Amino acid sequence: MLNSYKTEDKVLLAVDCIIFGFDKDDLKILLIKRDFEPEKGKWSLIGGFLKRSENLNEAATRILNHLTGFHDIYMEQLYAFSEVDRDPVERTISVAYYALINVENHTEELNQDYDAKWFSVDNAPKLIFDHDQMVRRAIKRLRYRTATKPIGFELLPEKFTMRQLQKLYEAILDKKLDKRNFISKINSLDVLVKLEEKDMMSSRKGSYLYKFDQEKYEEKSSQNFSLNL
Amino acid sequence: MLNSYKTEDKVLLAVDCIIFGFDKDDLKILLIKRDFEPEKGKWSLIGGFLKRSENLNEAATRILNHLTGFHDIYMEQLYAFSEVDRDPVERTISVAYYALINVENHTEELNQDYDAKWFSVDNAPKLIFDHDQMVRRAIKRLRYRTATKPIGFELLPEKFTMRQLQKLYEAILDKKLDKRNFISKINSLDVLVKLEEKDMMSSRKGSYLYKFDQEKYEEKSSQNFSLNL
DNA sequence: TTTATAAGTGTTAAATTAACATTTTTTTTA
DNA sequence: TAAAAAAAATGTTAATTTAACACTTATAAA
Numbered sequence: 001m002l003n004s005y006k007t008e009d010k011v012l013l014a015v016d017c018i019i020f021g022f023d024k025d026d027l028k029i030l031l032i033k034r035d036f037e038p039e040k041g042k043w044s045l046i047g048g049f050l051k052r053s054e055n056l057n058e059a060a061t062r063i064l065n066h067l068t069g070f071h072d073i074y075m076e077q078l079y080a081f082s083e084v085d086r087d088p089v090e091r092t093i094s095v096a097y098y099a100l101i102n103v104e105n106h107t108e109e110l111n112q113d114y115d116a117k118w119f120s121v122d123n124a125p126k127l128i129f130d131h132d133q134m135v136r137r138a139i140k141r142l143r144y145r146t147a148t149k150p151i152g153f154e155l156l157p158e159k160f161t162m163r164q165l166q167k168l169y170e171a172i173l174d175k176k177l178d179k180r181n182f183i184s185k186i187n188s189l190d191v192l193v194k195l196e197e198k199d200m201m202s203s204r205k206g207s208y209l210y211k212f213d214q215e216k217y218e219e220k221s222s223q224n225f226s227l228n229l
Numbered sequence: 230m231l232n233s234y235k236t237e238d239k240v241l242l243a244v245d246c247i248i249f250g251f252d253k254d255d256l257k258i259l260l261i262k263r264d265f266e267p268e269k270g271k272w273s274l275i276g277g278f279l280k281r282s283e284n285l286n287e288a289a290t291r292i293l294n295h296l297t298g299f300h301d302i303y304m305e306q307l308y309a310f311s312e313v314d315r316d317p318v319e320r321t322i323s324v325a326y327y328a329l330i331n332v333e334n335h336t337e338e339l340n341q342d343y344d345a346k347w348f349s350v351d352n353a354p355k356l357i358f359d360h361d362q363m364v365r366r367a368i369k370r371l372r373y374r375t376a377t378k379p380i381g382f383e384l385l386p387e388k389f390t391m392r393q394l395q396k397l398y399e400a401i402l403d404k405k406l407d408k409r410n411f412i413s414k415i416n417s418l419d420v421l422v423k424l425e426e427k428d429m430m431s432s433r434k435g436s437y438l439y440k441f442d443q444e445k446y447e448e449k450s451s452q453n454f455s456l457n458l
Numbered sequence: 459t460t461t462a463t464a465a466g467t468g469t470t471a472a473a474t475t476a477a478c479a480t481t482t483t484t485t486t487t488a
Numbered sequence: 489t490a491a492a493a494a495a496a497a498t499g500t501t502a503a504t505t506t507a508a509c510a511c512t513t514a515t516a517a518a
Contacts, residue, residue, distance in 0.1 A: 005319050008278040010239035013322060049237040052320055056311040080309050080324050082285040090234050091281055093242060095309050163465080180467070181507065203464040204515040228506085392496080409498070410476065432495040433484040457475085 014087075014094040015059045016047035016131065018078070018138040019068070021103035022155040026120045027171040028103070029135060031127070032067065033115040038088055039128040045135075046116070047094065060097040068116065069109040074100045074154040076145075078138055086130050094130075098138040100154035142172055147227055150191055153212040161199050161207040162186070169229055177229055189227060191217040243316075243323040244288045245276035245360065247307070247367035248297070250332035251384040255349045256400040257332070258364060260356070261296065262344040267317055268357040274364075275345070276323065289326040297345065298338045303329045303383040305374075307367055315359050323359075327367040329383035371401055376456055379420055382441040390428050390436045391415070398458055406458055418456060420446045 019030040031043045048063035050056060060075050078096040086092065103118065110116055119125065121139065126132065145151050152168050166182045186192065193213050198206035217225075248259040260272045277292035279285060289304050307325040315321065332347065339345055348354065350368060355361065374380050381397050395411045415421065422442050427435035446454075 005241065005278075005321075008241055009281040011242050011279065011281070012234065012237055013240050013242065049234075050240065050311070050322070052238040052240070053313065055313055056309055056322070077309060080285055080306060082279070082324075084282065084284055092234075093279070093285070095311075161465090178508075179465090180509085183467085185506095200515095204517080205463080205465050205513075206515075207465055390496090407477075408496090409478085412498085414475095433486085434482075434494080434496050435484080436496055 012090055012092040013050040014047055014092050015050060015056060015063055016045040016094050016096050016134060017060060017064050017075075018045060018096060018098040018135055019064070019101055020098060020138070020142065020155065021101045021106075021118055022168050022171065023103045023118065025167050025171060027168075028118040028120055029124060030068065030101070030116055030118055031124065032117075034128065035115070042128045043125045044128045045096075045131045046114075050095075056095055056097075060099075064099055067111060067114050068106070069111045070099075070101060070106050074151070076141070078134070078141055081130050081134060083130065094134075096134040096138065098141065100151060102155060102157055104157045146172055146229070148225060149221070150189070150212065150217055150225065150227070159195065159197070159199075159209040159211050161202070161209060163202070163207060165210070173229060182229065185227065185229060189220070189225070191220060241319055241321040242279040242285075243276055243321050244279060244285060244292055245274040245323050245325050245363060246289060246293050246304075247274060247325060247327040247364055248293070248330055249327060249367070249371065249384065250330045250335075250347055251397050251400065252332045252347065254396050254400060256368075256397075257347040257349055258353060259297070259330070259345055259347055260353065261346075263357065264344070271357045272354045273357045274325075274360045275343075279324075285324055285326075289328075293328055296340060296343050297335070298340045299328075299330060299335050303380070305370070307363070307370055310359050310363060312359065323363075325363040325367065327370065329380060331384060331386055333386045375401055375458070377454060378450070379418070379441065379446055379454065379456070388424065388426070388428075388438040388440050390431070390438060392431070392436060394439070402458060411458065414456065414458060418449070418454070420449060
């Protein structure tokens with residue numbers, strides 16, 4: 001019943017973040033070793049509690065920034081996890097967010113006060129509470145999201161090769177893609193700019209670098225954006 | 230920081246339900262006239278507060294049942310709404326759920342203690358707080374969900390005609406569909422059973438009734454289910 | 459100068475989707 | 489009792505999209 005706020009139970013509202021990164025050929029998540037009880041020493045998502053003065057997006061941004069030092073990060077609310085005994089200490093509902101990070105740009109600024117480490121998604125340790133469930137749901141959402149937003153670019157450095165982009169999508173979708181079909185699908189989106197510059201790291205011939213054109217994307221995305229790989 | 234639960238702020242956690250129904254050619258939502266302050270007399274989604282002893286799904290089910298009398302209803306968590314001043318009385322975060330109701334089966338059992346009424350989605354009154362925003366997001370989710378689950382059947386009576394099913398999808402997607410293409414797409418899903426029986430209400434010729442085959446669906450859906458209308 | 463390595467590039471068949479009109483059944487009306 | 493009216497039932501074809509497929513190019517290293 002809604003007719004008296006006074007008698008209602010209050011709860012702690014946590015925010016946990018699944019932080020995705022991409023490095024070489026692997027989709028990764030950033031985990032921290034928990035330094036307090038319960039479950040001290042176990043691996044965990046980064047998290048914190050909502051404050052009275054902020055909304056959930058702000059809380060997620062603050063928590064991410066505080067534990068990692070990262071700014072201006074793509075984040076999206078995922079789901080509220082609410083099993084009664086999910087946290088043994090106290091009744092806590094956790095709203096999970098996921099974030100996409102360009103690992104290269106951000107690794108040096110990782111806050112060293114916390115014991116944070118990148119793990120391949122399919123090589124990560126068991127996590128505390130219901131955090132594994134959160135990660136599974138985040139991966140599912142990320143897969144779906146690739147079809148509706150150019151989300152991949154959030155995970156790559158400013159300049160990248162077609163091959164890197166393809167490897168990224170292969171990691172997210174967990175399947176091999178055909179090089180020629182991939183390139184023509186990406187090109188038909190018309191949101192990339194091909195640079196003069198080449199990346200010479202991965203081959204003798206070198207491969208052209210591209211960057212994401214924010215303006216072109218915004219122009220397109222209002223009407224339609226659909227990427228089926 | 231996570232290292233002391235004690236000092237953290239606690240909040241009220243509400244659950245609000247967007248209850249969808251379908252009647253004739255219209256997608257509808259069930260609203261109640263709020264009978265307490267603030268915003269007494271205004272239209273609102275049905276809602277309530279999470280109790281310490283239940284998770285959010287349980288709370289949503291309980292609240293829906295209490296205010297409407299409905300049982301065994303399809304529900305899905307939508308999103309957590311958390312603007313600091315969304316509820317003027319007290320800091321409240323609301324997790325929205327949406328439910329799909331077969332109006333015919335459920336209208337007589339509507340709990341009369343509350344002033345509840347069905348409104349066409351595009352003819353609904355302005356709602357309190359951020360409830361309009363919740364409804365918009367629910368419609369968007371419902372549209373997306375049609376492609377991945379046979380969600381439409383939740384909104385129809387047990388037996389229905391192809392035309393009713395088509396009208397329903399037209400209402401959800403807000404676009405006209407081609408009759409022949411619609412039927413062949415639905416048939417290719419192979420989850421309907423054509424009955425001998427005809428519905429004689431809408432034409433002289435009568436039109437065959439169908440029902441949804443739960444078993445066939447479950448068999449299919451584990452592998453793949455995709456309906457692009 | 460040869461070799462090794464990844465980059466770059468188009469075509470075709472297959473599958474899917476979208477567009478489209480006529481016949482059937484039955485009741486009501488003339 | 490024949491004609492008209494109204495919605496139901498039913499398939500084909502063109503257009504588009506997707507998937508499958510292999511060879512040449514550029515460059516550095518040996």
